[in-house]
Amino acid sequence: MLTGRRILLGVSGGVAAFKAAYLARRLVERGAEVRAIMTRSAREFIGAQTLAAITGSPPSEDLFGADSVSPHTDLAGWSDLLVIAPATAATMARLANGLSDDLLSATALAFVGPVVVAPAMHTEMWEQPATQRNLALLKADGVHTVGPVSGALAGGDEGPGRMSEPEEIVDAIEIVLGGGALSGTRVLVSAGGTREPIDPVRYLGNRSSGKMGTAVAEEAAARGAEVTLVTTAELPVSDAVAVVVVETADEMADAVWNRTGEVDVAVLAAAVADFKPQDAAGSKLRRASGPPDVKLVPTPDILAGVASQDDRPFLVGFAAEAGPAEQAVGKAAAKGVDFLVANDVTLPDAGFGTDTNRVTIIRPTGDTDEWPVMSKRQVAARLWDLIQGERASS
Ligand code: CTP
Numbered sequence: 344m345l346t347g348r349r350i351l352l353g354v355s356g357g358v359a360a361f362k363a364a365y366l367a368r369r370l371v372e373r374g375a376e377v378r379a380i381m382t383r384s385a386r387e388f389i390g391a392q393t394l395a396a397i398t399g400s401p402p403s404e405d406l407f408g409a410d411s412v413s414p415h416t417d418l419a420g421w422s423d424l425l426v427i428a429p430a431t432a433a434t435m436a437r438l439a440n441g442l443s444d445d446l447l448s449a450t451a452l453a454f455v456g457p458v459v460v461a462p463a464m465h466t467e468m469w470e471q472p473a474t475q476r477n478l479a480l481l482k483a484d485g486v487h488t489v490g491p492v493s494g495a496l497a498g499g500d501e502g503p504g505r506m507s508e509p510e511e512i513v514d515a516i517e518i519v520l521g522g523g524a525l526s527g528t529r530v531l532v533s534a535g536g537t538r539e540p541i542d543p544v545r546y547l548g549n550r551s552s553g554k555m556g557t558a559v560a561e562e563a564a565a566r567g568a569e570v571t572l573v574t575t576a577e578l579p580v581s582d583a584v585a586v587v588v589v590e591t592a593d594e595m596a597d598a599v600w601n602r603t604g605e606v607d608v609a610v611l612a613a614a615v616a617d618f619k620p621q622d623a624a625g626s627k628l629r630r631a632s633g634p635p636d637v638k639l640v641p642t643p644d645i646l647a648g649v650a651s652q653d654d655r656p657f658l659v660g661f662a663a664e665a666g667p668a669e670q671a672v673g674k675a676a677a678k679g680v681d682f683l684v685a686n687d688v689t690l691p692d693a694g695f696g697t698d699t700n701r702v703t704i705i706r707p708t709g710d711t712d713e714w715p716v717m718s719k720r721q722v723a724a725r726l727w728d729l730i731q732g733e734r735a736s737s
Contacts, residue, residue: 345513346374348520351422351454353447354394354402356384358497359429359463359506363389366428366509367397373513378403380418380447382434406446415449425454426516428489429463429506432474438486439477457519459487463506465496470503489515492579510720511581514565518583523567524731529606530568531656532560533599533645535575536695537592539619541637542628549614550688550695553578555661555719556612560584562723563608571606573598575613592616592642603649603656608730610659611646612684614695618642650679657681657734659726663688663695668703668713675705681733682706684726692716704729 350370354363363379370377379394379402386404395401403414411417419425427434427447434447438460443449451458460481468474469491482488490507507515517523534556538546553576560572564583571585573595580586589595592615603609618639628635646660660680662671668685675683683705688694693701693716701716714725 344374345370345517348375349422350375350377351418351425352377352379353425353427354379354385355382355429355431355434356388357429357431357463358388360385360388362506362509363428364393364397366512367394369509369513371397380450382445382447403446406449415446416453418450419454424457424516424520425451426459428461428512430460432464432468435462435474435477435481439480459489459515459519461489461506461512462491464504465500466502466504487515487519514561514581517565521567525563526567528568528608530563530570531602531606531609532556533573533595533611533613536614537575537595537616538590539616540623541620542624544627547616551614552576552696555700558719558723559610559612559726562720562727566727571602592619596643596645599645600648603652606656608657609649612661614663615645616642646678657730659684665689669711671705672709676707
């Protein structure tokens with residue numbers, strides 16, 4: 344949450360400026376007090392009235408002619424954090440070189456607190472050595488950057504340069520400001536489906552996309568936790584999350600077990616293969632040789648290994664069921680977890696690859712709590728509310 348935080352939102356002139364309105368809304372929703380500054384070219388893309396309605400005060404636009412004799416130092420003195428979204432190539436250049444020829448750059452120069460910049464521009468502009476130089480200068484000055492990501496750009500183009508989504512920028516702001524509900528908490532999350540090699544080109548795998556576990560890791564980081572994500576899925580994830588990429592159940596077991604002695608909470612959301620080919624062929628199996636006789640052997644039960652540790656962390660498992668989530672009731676008792684998050688992966692709005700999930704919380708006592716369909720990120724947020732509540736009361 345950003346309750347009581349004063350955030351100055353700088354908007355420069357790019358088509359992504361419309362997303363600044365969503366960003367302002369998200370910041371206000373999380374309890375921040377927001378004031379906006381618009382550059383001259385931002386006015387071509389978003390109306391001052393829109394930002395005024397969302398933030399509750401008209402955006403500042405000019406260095407001269409304002410009510411204050413020194414608007415840049417007033418604004419800089421007022422705020423806890425300056426976020427510039429979108430930051431155009433020109434704005435980045437001004438910031439990197441200490442120019443102060445408009446209200447936004449002058450305020451940035453007068454501001455001594457944390458600065459978060461979300462660049463947005465065409466791919467060619469982003470990749471120009473000049474922009475990359477400015478980016479390096481900003482980073483060396485301690486400026487935090489979010490994105491850009493790859494995607495649709497103005498004029499129908501596509502590529503790196505698209506501004507990160509407002510939710511990601513809010514996460515970055517929460518991390519920079521720190522003091523979140525999970526600050527000081529060490530968290531390990533597993534995500535994705537393991538792949539068990541049959542030969543150098545083929546594997547036994549499953550349909551897990553890693554989105555749910557990645558959302559759990561992102562949400563924990565946004566709440567200030569120190570997070571390690573052990574994953575088979577290389578999805579975009581906040582810089583604040585330490586990512587360990589693995590492929591097989593054995594690799595995941597090593598990566599998880601080596602770390603769970605040092606964490607406070609482990610959320611094992613990965614879909615781990617229960618069996619692997621006993622001996623992966625060293626060279627590609629040939630069609631002409633006929634169907635191979637693949638003998639399967641069990642993989643380690645990673646969750647059970649953590650559950651049996653002395654002084655184990657608070658432990659949350661997942662259960663992917665093909666059918667009603669209540670089928671996992673026995674599993675919750677057998678697995679030695681604090682609770683299981685079960686879902687029916689055959690439903691269209693739950694499970695593998697979707698952006699939403701519909702989960703049931705199952706406790707070792709057999710008590711169940713069915714949550715409505717939500718985005719995976721919302722499920723992650725509610726999960727952390729639950730974990731925080733349970734840890735506080737134990
Ligand atoms: N899990 C694990 N190691 C395995 C298999 C599963 O750590 N080798 C973990 C998963 O990460 C998940 C939980 O155990 O948190 C439940 O996984 P699931 O596949 O639903 O349960 P299984 O015990 O494998 O039972 P089954 O597949 O028979 O339903």
